[in-house]
Every structure is written in C-alpha cells, then in structure tokens.
Amino acid sequence: MTPAAPGLDDHRPAAAVERLHAFEDELRAECARLGRPRADVTLIVVTKYQPLELIRALRAAGQVDFGENIYQQLRTKVADPELAGARWHYIGQLQRNKARHVGQISDLVHSVDRPEVVERLADPGREQPLGCFVEINLADAPQRGGVEPDGLLPLARQIAAAPGLDLRGVMGVAPLDVPAGDAFARFAEHSARLRTEFPTATAISAGMSADWRDALRHGATHLRIGTTITGKRPSTA
Numbered sequence: 001m002t003p004a005a006p007g008l009d010d011h012r013p014a015a016a017v018e019r020l021h022a023f024e025d026e027l028r029a030e031c032a033r034l035g036r037p038r039a040d041v042t043l044i045v046v047t048k049y050q051p052l053e054l055i056r057a058l059r060a061a062g063q064v065d066f067g068e069n070i071y072q073q074l075r076t077k078v079a080d081p082e083l084a085g086a087r088w089h090y091i092g093q094l095q096r097n098k099a100r101h102v103g104q105i106s107d108l109v110h111s112v113d114r115p116e117v118v119e120r121l122a123d124p125g126r127e128q129p130l131g132c133f134v135e136i137n138l139a140d141a142p143q144r145g146g147v148e149p150d151g152l153l154p155l156a157r158q159i160a161a162a163p164g165l166d167l168r169g170v171m172g173v174a175p176l177d178v179p180a181g182d183a184f185a186r187f188a189e190h191s192a193r194l195r196t197e198f199p200t201a202t203a204i205s206a207g208m209s210a211d212w213r214d215a216l217r218h219g220a221t222h223l224r225i226g227t228t229i230t231g232k233r234p235s236t237a
Ligand SMILES: *Cc1c(COP(=O)(O)O)cnc(C)c1O
Pocket: 046, 048, 069, 091, 092, 173, 207, 208, 209, 210, 224, 225, 226, 227, 228
C-alpha cells in the first residue's frame, strides 16, 4: 500500500511530488489490472496556473510531459532553464491570432479543431514535426472546443497533408451530462474510424483527474492529469 498522499490543499512542491509518486503507483496498478503495458500510456501533468517552483520540483522528480492551456503561461515555462528537457503539450483553446505562436513553442497540440488553426500551425521550417491531435466535441450540443464528429476525417486529412505537422490521434473532454464511460466508449469508435484511414494515428488523449480510469479502460494513451497531482489550482480570479 502507498501511504496516503498529501491533501489537495497542500501547495508545497514536495507535496506535489508525493502526489505524483502516488498517482504513478495507481496508474501502474490500473494498467496491470487492464493488462495494458504502462509504457503505452503517457502521463501529462497539467500545470496551468501553477507556479514555476512546483513544476520544477515535478521535473526534478523525473516528470517529462506537461500540459498548459494559456499561451503566455506556456511561454514562461518553456523558457525556464530548470525545466529543460520537458515536453510541452498545449491543451487549451486555440485563438486564431495565437495559434502560430503556440505551435512554435509546443511539442504537441491536443486542441486542433478547425481548418484555420491547421493553416496557422503548419510550418515547413520545423526541425521536429509538431504532434497534432484532433479535438472532438463529445457533447451532444455544440460547445466551445472540438470539431463535430463529422468533421474528424476532413480535418485529419488537412493535418496529414500540412508541412511540419504529424497527425497523432484524437483528443476529447468527457461532457458533464453523460456518464464518462459512455462518452469514452463513443470516443474510442471515433479513434477507430480515424485509424481506418490513418493507421499510425493511434493516440487517444482522454482522461482527467475525475475520469482517468474510465478513459484508460476505453483505450486512452495520453492522460491529462492536473488537480490530483498538482493540488487545487490557485484562484484564477
Ligand atoms: C485543466 C485540464 C485538464 C486537467 O484537469 P484536472 O481535473 O485538474 O485533472 C485536462 N484537460 C484539459 C483540456 C484541461 O483544460
């Protein structure tokens, strides 16, 4: 048994490191239970609004993948020498006037959801291709982020044809009004549909603090975990 991790109101960097280790233990156990290799799952720690000291402590503890959703915060963190070697995942809404800048400093972008964004992310000059996920709207009603399921393949084709972009898979956020398991089951079908045309686009970015076990059960390859590891986010008001 892992000793209980510090509570989510404990904002010390050392507490976040303890919660990271506790989460890793749970993730390893859950993978074993599902018969999935731990190496098939990328743990992204979502550090939006978190101070540099906390992120540095997680990096020093060996964490590589971090998620951010605001360009200005991402820029500060990417430039921090103590965070060298980190891999940056942009998971936020892409505003048309920021998309190009986001693409220039991210390693992967999870929230590609419309043609004008693909045009702005495309860059023939990139040394390493930018990994792209198509964000799908999993709610029944249109919402702020994500392409409607009908738009998945056309957008995927545009990404696959764009210079400097590497189509990795799909990304989704489970809506609050349906059980997460049902949403992720449908999401897995969208991923299968994508793979019939793009067999290498196998990634499924799904699962947050509240629903990662459901996501993992339905094939998630990239978990985006914030609160459970970082603790509660500082007030954003
Ligand atoms: C904030 C955020 C997360 C992490 O949420 P937690 O509930 O804190 O784990 C994951 N995905 C996206 C898109 C987010 O904006």
